[in-house]
Amino acid sequence: MKILLIDDHPLFREGVALLLKPLVEGLETWEAGSCEEGFALLGQRGDADLVLIDLNLPGLSGLDGLKHLRQEHPAVPVVVMSSADDKDTVMAALDAGAMGFIPKSSTSQVMLGALRLILSNGIYLPPSVFLAARAAPAVSAPPALAAPAPPSGRRPGELGLTPRQADVLHLLLQGKPAKLIGRQLNLSLSTVKAHTSAVLRALNVTTRTQAVLAASRLGLRFDEPAQEVPAGLSEASIASSSR
Structure with missing residues (x-):
């Protein structure tokens, strides 16, 4: 399996690459610091099996990059990893063609669980997208919402x-x-x-x-x-x- 990571922070890319390593045997990760670099890699190496993309990128924005990927590489599923996880941002990413959304504010355990879920053909979205828009900020999300859906999800x-x-x-x-x-x-x-x-x-x-x-x-x-x-x-x- 080949996964392309598009993020302008090298340390974050390296951390995610290490996090991904034990998830799938023989996993190959490609790293790009911008959409343009990511497109070039896809052009040189062929389609990846999954693209993880940030939204706040230099040059072409991640959202525009996501739309470009859906048009030029429709066979490649794309998941957003972003520091912004408000409902409008998540919905904009989904409308642009993302199949999942992982907030960068997630703990390593939640992020790892979300990636496992996605790589095992599941869908992960942040709990915030399901909470009422006017929910009191002092109320924490229930534990069940703080982690990806359980492996025994419905078929x-x-x-x-x-x-x-x-x-x-x-x-x-x-x-x-x-x-x-x-x-x-x-x-x-x-x-x-x-x-x-x-x-x-x-x-x-x-x-x-x-x-x-x-x-x-x-x-x-x-x-x-x-x-x-x-x-x-x-x-x-x-x-x-x-x-």
């Missing part, structure tokens, strides 16, 4: 989703467009749209951003990344052969 099947709908949801949460989802799963655009409508209904939401919030709140966990369906093999035949 998409518990929401009534089929395995293929779960695959579409997994890729949708990563910010991948319908055409790319269709290519990865060998599905027609109309089928992808039908599955997308079904998963949004199951989550009782209408947009991808709302779906990310709902998935995080539910602690949704996915199995291995979606695998491509061989050309000419229908979903029905796969379902019957797996019984």
